[in-house]
Structures are given as structure tokens and as C-alpha cells.
Amino acid sequence: MSEVNQAVPEFDWDAFENGGVEANISKEDLTKKYDETLSTIVEKEVIEGEVISINKREVVVNIGFKSDGIISRNEFRYNPDLKVGDKVEVYVESQEDSKGQLELSHKKARAMRSWDRVNEALDKDEIIKGYIKCRTKGGMIVDVFGIEAFLPGSQIDVKPIRDYDIFVGKTMEFKVVKINSEFRNVVVSHKALIEAELEQQKKDIISKLEKGQVLEGTVKNITSYGVFIDLGGVDGLIHITDLSWGRVSHPEEIVQLDQKLNVVILDFDDEKKRIALGLKQLTPHPWEALSADLKVGDKVKGKVVVMADYGAFVEIAPGVEGLIHVSEMSWSQHLRSAQEFLKVGDDVEAVVLTLDREERKMSLGIKQLHPDPWANIEEKYPIGSKHSATVRNFTSFGVFVEIEEGIDGLIHISDLSWTKKIKHPSEFTAAGEKIDVVVLEIDKENRRLSLGHKQLEENPWDVFETIFTVDSIHEGTITEVFDKGAVIALPYGVEGFATPRHLVKEDGTQAKAEEKLPFKVIEFNKAAKRIILSHSRIFEDEKKDAETTEKKNTAKATKKGVKKVKDSLEVTTLGDITELAALRDQMSDNDKKAE
Numbered sequence: 001m002s003e004v005n006q007a008v009p010e011f012d013w014d015a016f017e018n019g020g021v022e023a024n025i026s027k028e029d030l031t032k033k034y035d036e037t038l039s040t041i042v043e044k045e046v047i048e049g050e051v052i053s054i055n056k057r058e059v060v061v062n063i064g065f066k067s068d069g070i071i072s073r074n075e076f077r078y079n080p081d082l083k084v085g086d087k088v089e090v091y092v093e094s095q096e097d098s099k100g101q102l103e104l105s106h107k108k109a110r111a112m113r114s115w116d117r118v119n120e121a122l123d124k125d126e127i128i129k130g131y132i133k134c135r136t137k138g139g140m141i142v143d144v145f146g147i148e149a150f151l152p153g154s155q156i157d158v159k160p161i162r163d164y165d166i167f168v169g170k171t172m173e174f175k176v177v178k179i180n181s182e183f184r185n186v187v188v189s190h191k192a193l194i195e196a197e198l199e200q201q202k203k204d205i206i207s208k209l210e211k212g213q214v215l216e217g218t219v220k221n222i223t224s225y226g227v228f229i230d231l232g233g234v235d236g237l238i239h240i241t242d243l244s245w246g247r248v249s250h251p252e253e254i255v256q257l258d259q260k261l262n263v264v265i266l267d268f269d270d271e272k273k274r275i276a277l278g279l280k281q282l283t284p285h286p287w288e289a290l291s292a293d294l295k296v297g298d299k300v301k302g303k304v305v306v307m308a309d310y311g312a313f314v315e316i317a318p319g320v321e322g323l324i325h326v327s328e329m330s331w332s333q334h335l336r337s338a339q340e341f342l343k344v345g346d347d348v349e350a351v352v353l354t355l356d357r358e359e360r361k362m363s364l365g366i367k368q369l370h371p372d373p374w375a376n377i378e379e380k381y382p383i384g385s386k387h388s389a390t391v392r393n394f395t396s397f398g399v400f401v402e403i404e405e406g407i408d409g410l411i412h413i414s415d416l417s418w419t420k421k422i423k424h425p426s427e428f429t430a431a432g433e434k435i436d437v438v439v440l441e442i443d444k445e446n447r448r449l450s451l452g453h454k455q456l457e458e459n460p461w462d463v464f465e466t467i468f469t470v471d472s473i474h475e476g477t478i479t480e481v482f483d484k485g486a487v488i489a490l491p492y493g494v495e496g497f498a499t500p501r502h503l504v505k506e507d508g509t510q511a512k513a514e515e516k517l518p519f520k521v522i523e524f525n526k527a528a529k530r531i532i533l534s535h536s537r538i539f540e541d542e543k544k545d546a547e548t549t550e551k552k553n554t555a556k557a558t559k560k561g562v563k564k565v566k567d568s569l570e571v572t573t574l575g576d577i578t579e580l581a582a583l584r585d586q587m588s589d590n591d592k593k594a595e
Contacts, residue, residue, distance in 0.1 A: 044092065046109045051086045061090055061104060069104030076106060078131030078143050080171050089113065110146035117145045118186055122176040130174050130188060135164050142174065147186055149176075155189035158198055159230070160221050162257070201233035209268050209275065214282070219259045227251045229263055229277055236275035238263060243279050245286050245319025247305045254279070286319030287360045296352050300364070304346045312342045314350060314364060321362070324350055328365035331373055331406025341366075373406040374447050381407070381449065383439050386456065391433050399425045401435060401451065409449030411437060418454045418461065418529070419494050421487070461526050464494055468521050468531055473538060476519045478503075478511055486511070488519055488533055495531070496521075502534035511535060 052068065053060035059071045059082070069090060076082045091108035121128050130142040130149065139152040151174070153161055161167075178187040217229035217236065226239045243254045255261065263277040294300070302316035311325040329341040342348065350364035373380075381387065381403065389401035389409065398412045416428050429435055441450035468474065468490070476488035476496060485499040498519065503511040511517060520541075523532035 046089055046091050046112055048087055049090045049104070051082065051084050051088060054082065054084060059106075061088060061106075063090060063092075063102075063104070065095070065102055067100075067102045069102040071104050071106050078129065078171055107146055114145035114147045115181075115184075118147060118149075118176055118179060122179055125175065127173050127175060127193065128188075129171055131171050132167050132169065134168055140164065140167060142172075142188055144174065144176075144186065144188060147184075149174075149186035149188045151188050151190065155187075155191045158191055158194060198233055205231060205234045206268060206275070209265055211265055211267060213265045214262055215265065216260060217263055217277075219255050219257055219261070222251050222255065222257060224250060227255050229261075231275070234275065236263065236265070236268075236277040238277045238279050242266065242277070242281065245280050245283070246315065247313075247321075285360075286317055287357065290317065290320055290357070294352065294355065296355055298352045299349060299369075300352060301347065301349050304342050304344050304348060307339060307342065307344055309337050309339070311338050312348075314348055316362075322350070322352070322364040323362070324348075324364045324366060328353065328363070328367055331367050331370070332402070332408075373404065374444060377407070377442060377444055377449075381439050381442070383442060385439050387437055387439070388434055389437050389451070391429050391431050391435055393431060394425045396424060399429060399435075401437065403437075403449070407449070408447070409437065409439075409451040411435070411451045411453055415440070415452035415454055418457065418459055421495055460492070460494075461529055464492065464531075465524065465526050467492070468494070468496075468524050470521050470524060473518050473520050475516060476533065477516045478513050481513045486513070490519075490531070490533075496533040497531070498533045498535065502536050504536045506536075506539045 047063055049061040049063035049069065051059055052062045054073070057073055059073055059076055061069045061071060063069060071090065076088075082088075088106055089109040090104040090106050091112065093103040093105055093108075095102060097103045117128075120126070128144060130144040130151075132151070133141045133143050133148070135141075136150070139150055139154075140156070142149045142151045153164065155177070156164075156167065172190055173193055174188040174190050175192045176186060177189045177192060179185070215231055217231045219227055220230040220235060221228040224240075226237050227243065229236045229238060238251075240248055240251055243251055248254060261279065262282060263279055264281045265275065266278045266281070267276040268274065300316045300322070302314040302322070304312050305315045305321065306313040309326070311323050311328075313321045313323055315321050324338075324342075326336060326338040326341070329338065330336070348366060349369065350366050351368040352362065353365045353368070354361070354363040356362070387403050389403045392400045392402050392408070394400070396413075398410050399416070400408060400410055402408050411425075413422055413425055416422055416425065420428075422428050435453060436456055437451040437453055438455040439449055440452045440455070443450070474490055476490045478486050479489045479495075480487040483500075485497055486503055488496045488498055490496050496519065500510070502522075505511055505517075517535050518538055519533035519535050520537045521531060522534050522537060523530070525531075
């Protein structure tokens with residue numbers, strides 16, 4: 001109180017009492033002196049202020065001006081740790097608003113200097129704080145220095161993130177990893193902050209690993225090909241084939257996220273820091289528990305777990321599978337796909353065909369559950385017996401047919417028809433059609449029957465032999481002409497053949513297709529079922545016959561003349577010698593002509 005009551009030596013109390021103090025200093029001077037005690041501020045610039053008060057809605061900032069500025073608390077939501085006394089940058093909007101209040105903005109201050117700070121943070125590899133505003137495609141939007149930066153989902157944490165929403169509204173530390181100044185894009189990462197530390201942890205963990213070591217881990221991620229396990233700072237992979245001794249379609253059948261389980265180390269790579277883990281190796285192999293009494297010939301039951309074109313894998317016990325090859329599914333010899341017999345999930349009964357416990361392999365068969373149709377083939381399909389068969393497929397030399405499932409036979413092309421010339425069996429029948437056959441031969445060892453179709457009828461060539469005798473003439477129609485000759489259709493459905501020189505007509509022209517002409521048989525071969533014909537031979541032979549007749553008549557006349565001369569010689573006189581000489585010469589010429 002003494003200090004308060006102490007008189008000011010230089011104060012003019014007389015003037016004060018008389019009201020003269022103010023007269024000495026003007027109001028303008030007083031205002032000027034007051035203003036000199038305040039900070040000089042310029043509007044539209046960024047300056048630093050001090051937080052002097054915080055409530056739920058507002059932050060009061062002192063910048064040394066005659067009044068304090070009030071800023072919305074939302075502009076500081078990126079910094080939940082803000083407290084009284086903190087220095088903050090503010091942008092001076094106006095020294096006085098409509099209410100006479102100093103108007104400041106922290107958001108604009110941050111925005112004006114944000115690009116400089118972001119680039120500085122990238123250059124110096126600084127750790128900065130950011131506020132996660134919302135989710136977006138592929139990641140999150142983060143407020144960093146007032147700039148909306150992108151945080152990829154893969155950069156949130158070292159572990160895969162299943163729920164992004166839990167990060168919205170949080171303030172976290174980040175590193176700037178990429179800036180595109182042209183498009184003003186900023187990419188940040190939280191994962192980068194912890195990777196360095198994890199890298200050292202990985203080295204420490206891997207240095208202590210040993211093959212065969214059993215560790216506890218947590219299921220971190222599940223993919224179609226395996227399961228990633230967190231071993232406490234380092235990840236290992238259980239491949240899908242090492243999850244269970246049995247078939248696994250997807251790892252989710254065996255494990256679930258965040259599940260804790262024991263795993264065994266199968267292998268690891270120090271350089272690439274890859275760790276191969278196993279789960280099934282912690283339990284005995286199912287083949288070791290397989291009954292010792294199981295042997296070849298036994299019947300087993302199981303479920304089809306995998307299908308392939310060549311066969312089906314059947315699981316007869318968890319982890320114990322046998323293969324049913326497609327050839328063991330049916331007695332039929334036709335090549336077929338295993339999918340025609342079985343499908344995944346089918347319950348089947350089969351017979352054990354082979355069993356190798358050391359190699360852990362087993363082959364099964366289902367056709368063996370039914371009698372082998374070839375066991376009594378001679379009794380069921382004796383030679384000479386007639387049957388109905390189904391055409392399966394063709395070759396250039398014959399038709400393959402099936403009498404019943406497992407019983408196949410071949411009809412040779414020569415056994416299809418007695419009379420018709422067949423170039424390819426497909427001309428005679430079609431796949432899937434029924435055809436009557438006769439058993440000709442049985443090949444039990446190779447499971448083949450030799451069959452015939454034409455044998456269902458009598459051999460017409462026995463009759464043809466009496467009709468188409470050599471030199472007999474028949475009317476025929478040329479059905480086909482080619483370089484080496486032509487095919488001629490004869491009566492009774494039989495065909496003959498004529499070479500080009502035997503197709504020349506009497507006027508010298510060549511016979512053409514579709515012409516109907518008389519033909520002479522010049523060769524008949526019953527064994528080869530071949531008839532050789534000639535059209536030209538008909539008129540050629542007629543001409544030869546005429547010439548032969550004329551020669552015979554001439555010779556006969558000559559002989560008569562000679563006889564007459566001899567008879568007259570007996571009464572010839574010497575005066576007739578000249579005439580006789582002339583007659584002799586004439587006879588000599590006639591003999592030469594006759595020869």
C-alpha cells in the first residue's frame with residue numbers, strides 16, 4: 001500500500017487540481033502513446049500468437065493487439081493436444097469486424113505456409129501430425145498443415161486394415177512420402193514410421209530361428225494361396241498345402257483371422273526374410289494311421305474330392321486319397337472323360353487295385369465291382385452269332401461298334417457290303433446308329449471282336465458268276481469317270497470297271513458319265529469281286545468276225561479255181577501253154593492274198 005500512496009515527484013498536483021493536466025497533453029498524443037504500447041499488425045498477413053484461453057467452441061489468441069482474436073475450435077481439430085500457452089500462427093483477416101472484434105484465422109495461416117512446410121517435411125524426413133478427415137477410395141483423406149493429403153490403405157499400418165472407419169477423426173503421426181506439385185497432391189504414410197523399427201525386430205527374430213522350431217503366432221491375413229502368420233514382429237506364410245493333410249479348397253476352411261495357433265518352421269531365407277511355416281506337420285500323417293489290414297482287393301468307401309479328365313481322387317480317410325483312373329471306371333474301351341462318370345462330392349465304393357504305403361499312393365477301381373464281360377465271351381457271343389450293335393467311330397479301314405458296355409468290335413470295310421464299293425465307312429453308316437452284325441472272330445486277349453455285316457446275307461457273287469460270264473454282253477450306265485477309267489452300274493446292283501481305251505465308242509469319241517451303253521465282260525474275278533468291262537470290244541470283235549468271214553470266202557473260191565484248172569490240164573494242147581502260164585501266175589497271186 002505504501003507503494004501505491006507514494007507521491008510521484010514530478011506530478012503537478014496543482015495543475016491536476018485546477019484541471020490543467022490534460023491541457024498539457026492532447027488526446028491524439030495520448031492515443032499515440034497507447035498505440036505504441038501495442039503490437040503493430042497488418043491485415044492479410046500471417047503472424048504468431050499465443051493461446052490464452054480454450055473452451056469447447058473457441059480458442060482465444062493474443063497477438064499483442066488491443067483486443068484478442070477468437071478462432072473456432074474446429075480449426076485446431078488436427079491438434080487435440082493444443083493447450084494454453086502454445087504458440088500458433090494466425091492470419092489477420094481484419095483488425096475489427098462488425099462487432100469491433102479482431103478477426104483471425106488459423107486455417108488460412110496454415111494453408112498459406114502449408115506447401116513450404118510439406119516440402120520441408122519431405123526433404124528433412126520429418127515426422128508430422130495430421131488429422132484423418134474421412135474415407136475415400138483406396139485409403140483416407142488427411143488434413144496436413146491445412147492441405148488434404150492422401151493416405152493409402154496399405155500405408156496405414158504394417159498389418160492389413162479390415163475396418164477403415166475406426167481411424168476417421170483420429171490425429172496420427174505421418175511421414176510425407178510423395179509430392180506432386182503440378183497437381184498439388186501429397187501422399188503420406190503412417191506405416192513408414194514403424195517399418196524401420198520392425199525391420200530391426202525382423203532381423204533379431206530371424207537370427208534366432210531354426211528349422212523345426214515350433215512358435216505361436218496370430219493369423220494376420222488369409223489369401224487363396226495361404227495364411228500369413230504374425231510371429232511377433234515378423235510374418236511367415238503357411239502355404240495352403242501345408243495347412244492340412246487333407247484337401248483344402250480355401251484356407252478359411254481351416255483358420256480364421258486373429259486366431260492364435262502353433263506353427264512349425266519349415267524353412268526361412270535370411271536375405272529375403274521369408275519364413276515358410278507348416279500347420280499339418282504338427283500332427284501325424286494320416287497314412288501312418290491307415291489300417292494295417294487294408295490290402296489289394298479290399299473294398300473301400302470315400303468321397304470324390306478332385307476331378308480331372310484322366311480320373312478322380314477319392315478321399316477314403318482325412319488325408320488319405322486314392323486315384324480312380326478313367327480306364328478303371330468302366331469296362332468300355334472307348335476314350336471318355338472321367339466327368340461322365342463322377343463329380344466332386346460323390347460318395348463312391350471302390351476296389352483297391354494297388355497300395356504303396358511308402359510312397360503313400362493308392363489306385364482304385366469301380367468297374368471291378370461288376371463282372372468282366374469278357375470273362376465268358378465265347379459263351380455269350382459265339383462265332384456265327386448275330387447281334388445288334390451301336391456305331392461308335394470310324395477309321396479308314398472300318399467301323400468300331402459296341403455290342404454292350406465293354407464289348408467292342410470292328411467291322412472291316414470289306415465286310416460291310418457284298419456289292420457296293422465303299423471308299424470310307426462313313427458312307428455306309430453314321431455314329432450312334434444301330435447296325436446288325438455277325439461275330440466272325442474273337443480276340444479275347446486284346447478284347448476285340450471281328451464282326452461282319454454283309455455276312456447276314458448270302459454271297460450274291462455265287463449267282464453273279466453264272467450271269468456275268470466272260471464275253472457276255474450287258475447294258476450298263478457309267479456312274480463315275482476318272483483318269484484310270486470309269487465305274488459302270490450293271491443289273492442286280494453290281495458294279496464293273498472299264499479302262500479308258502475300253503470306253504471308246506464306234507465313232508471314235510469317248511464315252512461320258514451318265515451314258516447307257518452295252519458292255520462286254522472281259523474279266524470276272526469272284527474272289528476279288530471284280531468285273532472288267534469293255535464297250536469298244538463289242539464293235540471291235542464284230543469287225544474282226546466280218547474280216548475273218550471274207551477271208552474264208554476268198555480262200556474257198558481260189559481253191560475251186562485251182563481244181564478247175566487241174567481238171568482242164570489233162571486236155572490241154574501245146575498251143576495253150578501261154579494261156580496256162582498266165583493262169584498259173586494268177587493262181588499264185590490269189591494264194592498270196594489268201595495267206
